[in-house]
Amino acid sequence: MLQISSYRDATQEQEAPKASSWRAACSAGSRGDAERVYDDIFDAVMDRRLLPGAKLTETTLCKVFDCSRSTVRAALSALAHDKIVDIEPNRGAFVWQPDAKETRDIFEMRRRMECMIVDMLLALPDLATRLQPLYDMVRRERQAFERGDRISWIRLSNAFHVVMAQLLDNHVLTEIMHSLCARTTLIIALHDTPGETACSYIEHETILDHLAQGDGNGARQAMHHHLADCEERMSTPSTQPPDPWRAFPVKR
Incomplete structure (x- = not known):
């Protein structure tokens, strides 16, 4: 089973704050579990560790973040609202792929x-x-x-x-x-x-x-x-399917 910790590197964060830090600075109030899941997925996307078209399955995300399905759904819904994720009926959630x-x-x-x-x-x-x-x-x-x-x-x-x-x-x-x-x-x-x-x-x-x-x-x-x-300088999009789980450090 995949176990995952949030992407952390103190030196790197000091040199280059994560993209989610700017989002947090624009928002008010405390941040719950859904916001933290949002931030980790958002940062993986912004760091280009999680690529456009990658499928995000609820079951795997629950295991990865050790959280409930309702938390994952709330995070994915917020990411979809912000055009970072597409949620397709009967197919699931995918990292947004611009046309x-x-x-x-x-x-x-x-x-x-x-x-x-x-x-x-x-x-x-x-x-x-x-x-x-x-x-x-x-x-x-x-x-x-x-x-x-x-x-x-x-x-x-x-x-x-x-x-x-x-x-x-x-x-x-x-x-x-x-x-x-x-x-x-x-x-x-x-x-x-x-x-x-x-x-x-x-x-x-x-x-x-x-x-x-x-x-x-x-x-x-x-x-x-x-x-x-x-x-x-945009070139032809890659035809190789992205691997969503290389976005995070995995403990075996």
Whole structure:
């Protein structure tokens, strides 16, 4: 029987907080068993340890998380609401697998939202000072990539865009960006070839440099190029079925 512990690495979490930490920061109140199951599945998806199309069976999840079926169903229902999981009648739950139109729609929204964020940031006083935590994040992103720490690199690459929105102290905007970045991660996991092109930290730094200089046109163009490059490098989706249980450390 599979036994599983939550994915934990203190050093890695310090360097690159899990994606669920941004979700928790946007929500209020205590977090129960369903939320914890949600977070572990969500993090596995965001870290690309759990791939699009992977089937999530309730019986196995109950064993993995040592919880009731009602807890698993609540977590899967919440993941389906957030477009991380698809629940298909008479077939079960699967990690969301975006189609071509959804991919186009999400990247269009990313371009519009993030250019708006650029404009809003440029209206802030002392912007260059406020951007220092993002420069530090880009530095850690580059270090993670150079040492081959793929999960930390993915986490920091996604967090960069959420933290940009967070600087505006607008919780609704931060929630929207968190959702869009999560769905973008699934799109990239479906289409991208890991390690082929991984210079997002260079593009992130370019965006920050334009913002620090008050160059709105340059920042918007850099952001547009960054997202367009991400969309254009998608390749043919893998035909190999994903193995959902490699998402977690298994004790035998």
